[in-house]
Amino acid sequence: MDKEKNEKHLDELISHAINTEKPQFDAEKWKQKYPDEYQTLLSRAAKGDSARQPGILKVILKSPLTKIAAAAVIIIAVSFFSAHQDSSEQADTITVSKITKSPVEMMTAISLTIAYRKGGIEAVEEQCKQAFKPIGPRPRSLSIEQILTEFNGNSKTSERTEL
Amino acid sequence: MVQKPDTVLVKAAIDGDADGFTELCRRYYPAMVAIAHSVLGDRHLAEDAAQQVFAKAAVKLPQLKKENRFAGWLAVICRNVARDMARNTEKLRTTEDLSMIAATAETDDDAEEVRKALNRLSAPAREVIFLRYYDGMSYEQISSVLDISEQAINGRLRRAKKQMADYLRRNGFVRFDYGQGKK
Numbered sequence: 001m002d003k004e005k006n007e008k009h010l011d012e013l014i015s016h017a018i019n020t021e022k023p024q025f026d027a028e029k030w031k032q033k034y035p036d037e038y039q040t041l042l043s044r045a046a047k048g049d050s051a052r053q054p055g056i057l058k059v060i061l062k063s064p065l066t067k068i069a070a071a072a073v074i075i076i077a078v079s080f081f082s083a084h085q086d087s088s089e090q091a092d093t094i095t096v097s098k099i100t101k102s103p104v105e106m107m108t109a110i111s112l113t114i115a116y117r118k119g120g121i122e123a124v125e126e127q128c129k130q131a132f133k134p135i136g137p138r139p140r141s142l143s144i145e146q147i148l149t150e151f152n153g154n155s156k157t158s159e160r161t162e163l
Numbered sequence: 164m165v166q167k168p169d170t171v172l173v174k175a176a177i178d179g180d181a182d183g184f185t186e187l188c189r190r191y192y193p194a195m196v197a198i199a200h201s202v203l204g205d206r207h208l209a210e211d212a213a214q215q216v217f218a219k220a221a222v223k224l225p226q227l228k229k230e231n232r233f234a235g236w237l238a239v240i241c242r243n244v245a246r247d248m249a250r251n252t253e254k255l256r257t258t259e260d261l262s263m264i265a266a267t268a269e270t271d272d273d274a275e276e277v278r279k280a281l282n283r284l285s286a287p288a289r290e291v292i293f294l295r296y297y298d299g300m301s302y303e304q305i306s307s308v309l310d311i312s313e314q315a316i317n318g319r320l321r322r323a324k325k326q327m328a329d330y331l332r333r334n335g336f337v338r339f340d341y342g343q344g345k346k
Binding site for chain 1: 178180181184196210225327
């Protein structure tokens with residue numbers, strides 16, 4: 001028995017062993033057996049076209065051109081945002097470092113700034129005069145140490161001033 | 164009459180077109196029965212499984228990402244349904260059923276030996292045999308269902324048949340020398 005005959009014989013054996021009669025799909029029987037699934041299928045038609053509009057992500061991902069455009073928009077937005085963040089952070093750092101050496105200096109700077117905004121350099125001068133009023137006119141011979149001792153009676157401050 | 168391509172029918176079925184879906188069922192029912200039969204080893208159970216596959220497909224169809232992969236997607240569902248069914252029937256099988264199977268087998272020894280040879284094949288090899296012998300599906304049709312190339316199907320089919328022939332020869336089919344005969 002040659003190869004072809006053997007192959008044909010095997011084909012016959014397999015066909016005989018498994019029932020190879022073509023199965024037919026009975027649609028009506030299927031609908032009766034699976035009514036819920038069939039209704040699910042039909043319900044999609046009732047939803048209408050508007051309900052089946054593709055999402056924005058699906059639209060973007062469908063074409064390579066829209067993918068590139070979307071990527072470009074994201075890159076621009078991210079770089080703009082990060083640049084804006086950097087500049088505002090830098091500005092904040094400078095201002096804070098200038099002002100927050102001590103609470104007294106900060107208060108002084110704030111009050112002077114407010115005065116300047118309200119009435120210009122004249123208002124600043126007036127603010128200074130008001131600030132120095134409690135000290136009043138003093139003899140030139142008076143040392144800083146003596147002024148401070150008189151001002152708040154703090155000997156430690158005077159020691160520090162000497163140092 | 165010119166057949167509508169699968170993609171057109173799938174789109175229609177996704178939109179709830181019952182006729183489109185029924186046409187897809189008619190088109191792929193034999194292939195699904197063949198795949199389920201290769202897992203379950205029983206024609207009637209295989210038909211039940213195939214119907215269940217289309218019930219699942221009717222619900223899950225909107226989840227299908229590529230319309231041109233419908234047949235392959237259906238085959239994946241079919242394998243899962245058939246395996247689940249095989250597990251359940253294994254649990255339900257009684258001694259009476261087993262004796263009935265034995266009685267049927269005794270009536271046709273040759274066929275029983277061929278079935279044994281089929282059962283010894285790997286699941287993918289058995290699947291390709293069933294698809295090929297059910298209604299003589301073409302390599303192109305099998306390719307669309309299994310989502311592999313026609314060359315791969317040819318190779319898988321030849322290896323499966325050779326394995327079967329070897330088993331049959333070892334088990335008394337002395338006239339059998341597939342792949343080793345005169346050229």
